[in-house]
Amino acid sequence: MQINQNARLSVAPMMDWTDRHCRYFHRLLSRQSLLYTEMVTAPALVRGGAMHLLEFDPAEHPVALQLGGSDPQELSQAARLGADAGYDEINLNCGCPSDRVQSGTFGAVLMKDSALVSECVAAMIEASDVEVTVKCRIGVDDQDPDQVLPEFLSRVAAAGCRRVIIHARKAWLQGLSPKENRDVPPLDHDLVLRMKALFPGLHISINGGITSLDQARGFLEAGLDGVMVGRAAYHHPAEILCAADRVIFGAGSDSDPVEVARAMIPYIKAHIAAGGRLHQVTRHMLGLFAGRPGARAWRRILSEGAHRPDAGPKLLEQGLEQIELAPGATAV
Ligand SMILES: Cc1cc2nc3c(=O)[nH]c(=O)nc-3n(C[C@H](O)[C@H](O)[C@H](O)COP(=O)(O)O)c2cc1C
Numbered sequence: 001m002q003i004n005q006n007a008r009l010s011v012a013p014m015m016d017w018t019d020r021h022c023r024y025f026h027r028l029l030s031r032q033s034l035l036y037t038e039m040v041t042a043p044a045l046v047r048g049g050a051m052h053l054l055e056f057d058p059a060e061h062p063v064a065l066q067l068g069g070s071d072p073q074e075l076s077q078a079a080r081l082g083a084d085a086g087y088d089e090i091n092l093n094c095g096c097p098s099d100r101v102q103s104g105t106f107g108a109v110l111m112k113d114s115a116l117v118s119e120c121v122a123a124m125i126e127a128s129d130v131e132v133t134v135k136c137r138i139g140v141d142d143q144d145p146d147q148v149l150p151e152f153l154s155r156v157a158a159a160g161c162r163r164v165i166i167h168a169r170k171a172w173l174q175g176l177s178p179k180e181n182r183d184v185p186p187l188d189h190d191l192v193l194r195m196k197a198l199f200p201g202l203h204i205s206i207n208g209g210i211t212s213l214d215q216a217r218g219f220l221e222a223g224l225d226g227v228m229v230g231r232a233a234y235h236h237p238a239e240i241l242c243a244a245d246r247v248i249f250g251a252g253s254d255s256d257p258v259e260v261a262r263a264m265i266p267y268i269k270a271h272i273a274a275g276g277r278l279h280q281v282t283r284h285m286l287g288l289f290a291g292r293p294g295a296r297a298w299r300r301i302l303s304e305g306a307h308r309p310d311a312g313p314k315l316l317e318q319g320l321e322q323i324e325l326a327p328g329a330t331a332v
Helices: 002-006 020-029 042-046 072-085 099-103 107-112 114-127 145-158 189-198 213-221 231-235 237-241 257-273 278-285 295-305 314-325
Strands: 009-011 034-041 063-068 089-094 131-136 163-167 203-207 226-229
Touching: 020 034, 020 237, 020 257, 020 278, 034 042, 034 089, 042 063, 042 072, 063 072, 072 089, 072 114, 089 107, 089 114, 107 114, 107 131, 114 131, 114 145, 131 145, 145 163, 145 189, 163 226, 189 203, 213 226, 213 237, 226 231, 231 237, 257 278, 257 314, 278 295, 278 314, 295 314
Parallel strands: 009 034, 009 226, 034 063, 063 089, 089 131, 131 163, 163 203, 203 226
Antiparallel strands: none
């Protein structure tokens, strides 16, 4: 299936970060990588009728919708809505530790109830004909990952899920903030490699602490099927995505960050014409030139200017001048 190929490299679902503007921008950087939405809760879709949360630009394909929830009936309805909206994959969040999410029995707390997760997955598969996947942790709290994770994976596989993404650290449900839960529990990448050996038929993507394309390629060469990158792709999008089509997918040439910034202009004009604001798009582009001469001026111009009520795409041109005129710019 093509989407399993795209899943060789994916950009992680990140609340408040991977919104549709961010995904459109990332898509210009890499044609092939799989993109994920922020988590949308099944109740918000089914009970709240928050259908605007499903809107996306056709250019974003291949794009996966991440759902949060734990009620099989609700998740099946939400999965159907997502499939009808045109998403290429529906993903179930079993990794998010935030309080709000715990209170509704979503996210990482589901690592404690693999029977319920398998019911949810079966219901979602039944309801839609797009790929249903699961993103999980290696365990929570005092669970023993070596025991819990194989059991969890065999249950979701038995329910019909053929692809999982494993964030290679535990979530601690008490005492850590969501942010700390992405840094404090230690990473165990080897455990994910062992899971691939145990479940050779399951498509397994590794996630957590991956900061370069070389590292991503290393995991693929070690036998994993996919690599999901979160914060590094957001903060250093060019470093992770510009060469991804060539390095990870062996197809296509590298994208050029300056051309990508220019290619965002028509999109930004349309967004502003529809009543949107410049900063809603450009806030995702601040790291585009990270590590290059002029990067700091680019970031400053966008972050200081994009909030002004009359701010428009001209600001991007001003920022780009700083990149093109920076001393040493041609050497990079
Ligand atoms: C700001 C932010 C928001 C996140 N929101 C979600 C989310 O909605 N769903 C989810 O499964 N994971 C979420 N995550 C976790 C990431 O998907 C990923 O698993 C985690 O950041 C580890 O990968 P990384 O080390 O490559 O960043 C979020 C992470 C960040 C930084």
